[in-house]
Amino acid sequence: MLRGYLRELWHWWVDGWNRFWFSPADPATLGLLRALAGGMLLYTHAVWSLGLNDFFGPYSWVSPQAAHELYRGDVPWSWFWHISSPTLLWLLHTAVLVVMAMFALGLFSRVTAVLSWLCAVAYAHRVPGALFGLDQINAMLAMYLMLGPCGAAWSVDRWIARWRSGRPLPPAVPSTAANLAVRLIQVHMCVIYFFAGISKLQGQSWWAGTALWGAVANLEYQTLDLTWMCHTPWLVALLTQATVWWELFFCVLVWPRLLRPLVLAFAVPLHLGIAVGMGMVTFGLVMLIGCASFVPPWLVRRLLGGGPAVPPAGVESGAPRAGRAMRRRRGARG
């Protein structure tokens, strides 16, 4: 009986694993994520231009020597360690912006995706102390986008291919790599939210329901005066606890088809609130870009047009039907 249970458990796990990671998917969602994340990468790195020497030069705020000491011997790679000439720094930075613009537009996507990720990591490693969540999510998205055919939809690459063929192209071929890349972003978003939620429980104010006041009353973050909330402690408590619970259970509730729109809908006011209220527009938006990985390809096509936009009957992804197909095959094998 135990062997039977273990065998069934093993098959259940293997089928589920294969279905989740290796089902081919329409690259529409991946293409959309490339355009959005590429745009954010471009903007993030373009802003470095305002203080390139201040942050990356030999006499920067955190000098190369200071950064090396901060890393205590485990100095991560970055080409900036080897650049001291301001001219070379600017030349390289300009090239990086061009690469990221190409990536956002979807030009030579497979190559520019890899280069964009390398650039994002090289910049992050050079400036410890000036980083925050935006850089972490930027690098994460770039890493996974380079694993799939991120230029197979909504890209200049595709437009060029259509122009060369002289007639409308057939819909993009469903791809296992496209599914894998999107799944990795989805899972990583779950990890991020879960740890963001569980680490808040290590503090008192999130549990007590007062933490949101800490954000409202912080003048250095403030872009919108919400101090009127001092008169509505119940609202502070409600929003504080809703944030924690939503972050904690995102990794569970985002998967069921019927709950997914609700879970994602909550992300919009949460992150736009951070964007507008605390002036962290880039961080709020990049988290929403990560959440967009949960939008199924058929819905992306329906919203953006271009190609078939047919929702699978009864399910938002083909995965459950693939599972049934697999079970039928195993049943046929006896």
Next chain:
Amino acid sequence: MASTPVATPNGSGGAELPTWGRTVRRLASGALAFHLVGILVGPLSLPPALLADYLRRVYSPYIEAAYLDNAYKFFAPDPGPSHLLRWTAVMPDGSRRQGLLPDRQQHWPRLFYHRHFMLSEFVAGQPDPNWEPDTPWERLPNSELQRLLARSFARHLLYKLGAQSVTLELIEHALPNPEQVQQGLRLDDPSLYRSRKLGTYRRRGE
């Protein structure tokens, strides 16, 4: 992972399509399993945890090289006071110049402001590990890392401004509680600020 190589396209609603072969899937599954454990190491390491320490021995090269060593503790465990850095430079003609990190007037757009804000927060976030809990914040000794960062910041300002000397101060801006704001206390009330000197730095050889 041994299973059927047939699957239905995710979201296409169409017919079954071939996916990767068994060998490729097995290799990819191994890489996936390695990576998925790897992205847990950063969050599990803060605060330190025994399991994370063991995993880190294996994963450090990978997660550090790929910038995956992140804890994702946004505004956790508690939102606290913010920190600013005030610098005062003495120029060769004896005049003084002052500045603040971050400075809303100077550092624009907001992302650029935030980069400078993170610098001052980073300095404040490196306290002396041996500090006495009863020591007032203003009298806390600067840690080795704080002195290292202050030296670097001062060197930057000396070079950029052509100054003779630079004095750095760390400022803590406390958060008023709701009752204080109800009673009319402003968020920028002077009573909410306190500062301590990080050091005065001069050009080398002078």
